[in-house]
Amino acid sequence: MNLDENHARPIVSVDLAIFALSQAGLEVLLIRRSAEPFARQWALPSGWIHVDEDLDIETTARRVLTEKTGIETPYLEQLQTIGNATRDPRGWTVSVVYVALISADDVRSREEYSADFAWWPVRGDTTEVAVAFDHADIVRAALTRIRNKVEYSTLPVHLLPAAFTLSELQSVYEQILGRRIDKSAFRKRMAEADFVEPIQGEMRRASNRPAQIYRLKSGGTTMFFDRTI
Numbered sequence: 001m002n003l004d005e006n007h008a009r010p011i012v013s014v015d016l017a018i019f020a021l022s023q024a025g026l027e028v029l030l031i032r033r034s035a036e037p038f039a040r041q042w043a044l045p046s047g048w049i050h051v052d053e054d055l056d057i058e059t060t061a062r063r064v065l066t067e068k069t070g071i072e073t074p075y076l077e078q079l080q081t082i083g084n085a086t087r088d089p090r091g092w093t094v095s096v097v098y099v100a101l102i103s104a105d106d107v108r109s110r111e112e113y114s115a116d117f118a119w120w121p122v123r124g125d126t127t128e129v130a131v132a133f134d135h136a137d138i139v140r141a142a143l144t145r146i147r148n149k150v151e152y153s154t155l156p157v158h159l160l161p162a163a164f165t166l167s168e169l170q171s172v173y174e175q176i177l178g179r180r181i182d183k184s185a186f187r188k189r190m191a192e193a194d195f196v197e198p199i200q201g202e203m204r205r206a207s208n209r210p211a212q213i214y215r216l217k218s219g220g221t222t223m224f225f226d227r228t229i
């Protein structure tokens with residue numbers, strides 16, 4: 001069947017919920033829109049599908065991520081697909097939503113972004129600032145996915161710099177989950193997962209004694225535990 005003018009085409013885009021970790025906690029990258037609808041309001045970064053360039057929807061997501069942040073991420077996950085006639089005043093829209101995690105090494109300083117890009121702190125299940133469209137719902141869904149996965153996976157390592165201590169890794173878990181984790185149980189779980197390795201001869205000064213510095217093993221991907229943290 002050929003498509004013609006009798007078959008209306010919805011607007012199709014990719015929305016990105018991009019998270020990073022700062023000293024203040026988990027943050028999400030927002031962009032101030034330059035045009036209507038919702039001109040001058042904050043929103044998640046998004047982009048159109050380039051049908052002559054993008055091989056698939058993940059290619060689109062990675063291209064948009066690079067265009068918006070200038071970097072690539074080791075962690076990009078499709079979250080959901082949203083489509084209806086009311087989420088965008090311009091008409092029937094479909095959005096494929098991805099979650100991206102950016103390490104502390106890759107986050108650009110605020111000075112490198114224009115005034116229309118900003119990292120906004122996450123408070124509970126939302127941001128400190130109102131966002132356009134249905135992006136508050138997307139942020140909420142993304143945070144739920146991240147927090148659920150943190151309970152049973154090595155996901156937080158993607159938010160850390162390339163070199164880190166086990167205490168720093170545990171701190172990321174605790175910040176995302178919003179609760180304390182028993183130190184001995186945590187280290188046992190990390191040892192069982194066997195996804196990080198010590199950097200020989202690399203230590204970092206700690207309060208009591210030097211702490212061993214670790215890194216993600218070569219080719220390391222997100223691993224899943226057989227039980228929650």
